[in-house]
Every structure is written in structure tokens, then in C-alpha cells.
Amino acid sequence: MHYDQYKVNDFLEDQYFVQWVIRPDGTSDLFWRNWLKQHPDKRLVVEEAIAFIRSIGYAHTHHLEKAEYTQILNRLQEAHRHRHKAGSRFAPFIYSGIAACVLLLLMVLIFRYDGQVPDEKISLKTVSTENGQKKTIDLPDGSQVILNSGSVLRFPEEFEKGQREVELKGEAFFRVSKDPERPFVIHSGELTTRVLGTSFNIRSYADDEKILVSVATGRVRIEDHQGHIETLLPSDMGVFHKSEMAIEKLKCDVDALTDWTRGILIFKDESLPEIFDRLEKWYGVKIKIEGKVDLEGKYSGRYDRKPLDRVLEGISYTSQFNYKVLNKTVTIYEK
């Protein structure tokens, strides 16, 4: 049965409809609003269904007292910190990274030499940045990489004859020297980026849902593990969605995306938890939330080489929190 034949009861039985009424998200909102525009005759039926849904609630609602809320939260944060002592955050994936990278280079060697046992050992270099750090790296072929906070770059001491391969975790801006004989290949999680001689930005943090590749100059080809390929030209951005395992191509403002290489921090309509997360990486601090704090709202801002204090001041001014900075720890608490 199509939606245009639905009566009130049918809408109520439709979980997609009910979920849209209770918790609209981008996709469902778009769908239903469109559908309603195309079927204005169903408006009253839909409104009746919405009224029904909105009428239902708990007869007795219970709320946690603030003290109880905070007591539990404190215990949880304590337990969490106890489990995550000193810098073990990067430990899990560095371990798997080394294994993957070495395996990769080994495989490449084996295929090229057609079964001949290579007599040279591959020696890999690792450069990593802590939160709050940025590093510029010169690669053996003259290419340059600017590595952003909380990132790791692995590359061989000398590049192969057929390919130049590196591995990236985190974010970096690459200026690849031209070498038509040797494509430059970057492995970043599930995405492989292949270039000849260009400049582009790759953002591939482990805890992000997407891997982003944006091109400043030249031409870049990205490929995922399932063989999907996209070719990107200047001001193109390739987005790899980890959950859907799909590649999307969009237009982008490369200058804005590479502002970080010039020390400019920009927020565009981001939630406070997201902003705190980025500030942790950018300034190399730990941000703790104490008690029950209102973290609603989206914020935008632009900070050109400003200290942490100025950024926090700016955001807290129009929001519901106060903050305290002590060495490398920021505590957020209620206003």
C-alpha cells in the first residue's frame, strides 16, 4: 500500500513515520516534507497521526537529582581515567599500523621481484606528532609533508624504484615532487591515494567516520579496498564514508581546509563536544567536564594563531559553561 492510501492507523503503525515525528533527522525530514508537499490532501490525516503520537507519554516521569547525576558521573570519569593512564590512546593502532605497513611493502617487493628473495631489508621511518604539535617532514624524493596534531607518518628511508609509498594516520598536507616514473601512494586506513606530482590534504583520523582528501593542485586518484575509484582535480574533495564504505566526490574550499597549515583554527556550526575534541588535538590539552553542564548549541568561529585561552573565552561568552585552565588540563563546569 502506498502512503497516499494510508489512514491514520496506517501511519501510526509505520515505524519510519513515527520515528520521524519523534526524532526527525536530515534524511527522514527531507523525505516526509517532500511527500507532504506532493500530497496536500493527506495533510489532515498526517496531522491527526502526529497529534496522537505527541499525546502519548509516561504518566510518571522520574528525574535524577543533580547531586545523584554528578555522583555517578564522577565515578565513571574516575574509572575511565584509571583505565587510560598516560598516552595509551595511540598504542592500539600504532601496533596494527606497523604490521600493515610492513606487510604492504613486503608484498610490493615480492610481486616486483617475481618470487626472488629480496636481499635488502626495508628500513622504515616513523614521524609522529602529539596533540598540539605540527611537523614538517622532508621525504627522500624531495616531497614535503606538513603533519598535523595527533598524527603519524611512516615512510621508507629510500623510496622504491617503481612506487613511492607512505602510510598516514591523522591529517597531513602533501607537496609531492613530480616523478612520472614513480607514482606517490598514501595508505590511510581503508583508502589509498595515488598521485604523480601535486599538493593535497588528507584527513584520516581513526575516530572520524569519514576520510577526506582534498586537492590543491594537480590530479589525485583515490581507491578503497573494494576497488571503487575516484579521480580528483583541484578543489575537488573525495569523501570516504567508513560506515557505508562508499566514496563521494564534492567541491571544496581547499584554502579553508588547509588553514591549519597556516595556524588558523576554524569552527563551522559545530557542537561543543566536537569543538572540545578538536581543541584537545590542536592545543595538546586534556579537557574534562565536571558535573552537569549544558552543552547544547552549535558554534562557529575563526581563530588566527590565537592561544587556547582566547578561544575558550570566545565560546564560553555566549554559552552556558565556565572553564578553568591549569597546565595542560582544561576543566569545564557549569556557569
Add this chain to the structure above:
Amino acid sequence: MDFQGSSDKQDVVSEYRLWEKFRQGSEIALTEIYRLYADKLYNYGCQFTTDTSLVRDCIQDLFLELIRSKENLSPTDSIRFYLFRSLRNGIVHSLQKGKLRTQKETDSIAADFNITFFQDTEFLHDQEDLERKQLIRSKLDLLPSIQREAVLLYFYEGLSYQQIADLLGSKRKSAQSLIYRAIKLLGDNLLVHRHELISLAIFLVIPF
């Protein structure tokens, strides 16, 4: 405001990301998940028992267990469902454990999950209206608590049939029929309050 739902506009992708960040060890993500769901979990838990300290303990245990085993958790795009299910299991387990000790109560968990049917409407009430409400309330009271729970999970918490089935430990079709029957029961009384519906319709149509 027209067709907006409740204030928490949580989309699938941001739920997924938040959970991933938590799995990777972000304390901010933990705090955010707690902030978003602690109160809702408390309300849900208190429908099962009047022992509020038991509910609080169960919530704490639930999060502590998540913290302990986060690397082994699978990705999800519905943190709400995941937490509700864990809490329900925890509370039911605790309540049954308690019963074995006392051996006094022999009946199954007498849960609340009482439903109010006139949450959002603020219209003038006359005698006819009052009688209607009483009729609906008496019908709702006759429903077993598990059906009332299903109705609230579906129409208030916004869980899917499959999720409700998983929560209650039954099959999707059973969960569906619980809801369908409730709709049929309540739906018969729907068209009666015509005044309210017309006022509502005008209220909602005007913004367009």
C-alpha cells in the same frame, strides 16, 4: 514550529561517530553519552521498580561495564537502544536476584509504564472530554504492563519494532501485534474529540 519532534535531533551519523569516539577512549564522548542518556535511562528504569537506588546502581554498573569492555563493543547507530537494552537486562536481573532471597513475592515484576494520553494538548476540558479521558485511561489500565511498555517504547522513545522485540526478548511480529492492538484499542476513541483535532489542525497548518 511545524512538524518538529522532540528537542533531541540526533541523527544516525552523529550517533555512530559519538559511539566510535567513545570506543576509541574519548572521555568527552563518554561524558556526552552519559549527559544525553542518564536521565532517560533513570526514567525508564524507575518504571520497573520504586527502588530508585537500585536503578541508579544499575545505571552506574552499565556504564562501568561499557568502560571496561569498550574495545570489544560493536559499532552502532542507536546508542539509545543499546543502553536501554542493557539497563533492562540489568534491572530485571537485579530484581529477580532480590526475589530469590526474600522468597516472599511470587508474582512477576509489576512494572509501572503507565501511559498518559494527553501530554501535549492544552485544550479546555468539558464534561464530555473528562469522560472520554476516563474511558481511555481505564482501557489503558487494562493492558498488561509489557504492552504499555511496548507502546511507550514505540510512541515515545521511538524505537523500531525489531528493537522493541529484542528488548522484550520476543519476535518482531509479536512486538508489532502488541502495538497494533494498542492502536486499535485507542484509535476507536480518537475521532471522538473532534474539537481538539480541528483546533490542532489549524494550529499546525497556518505556518505553511
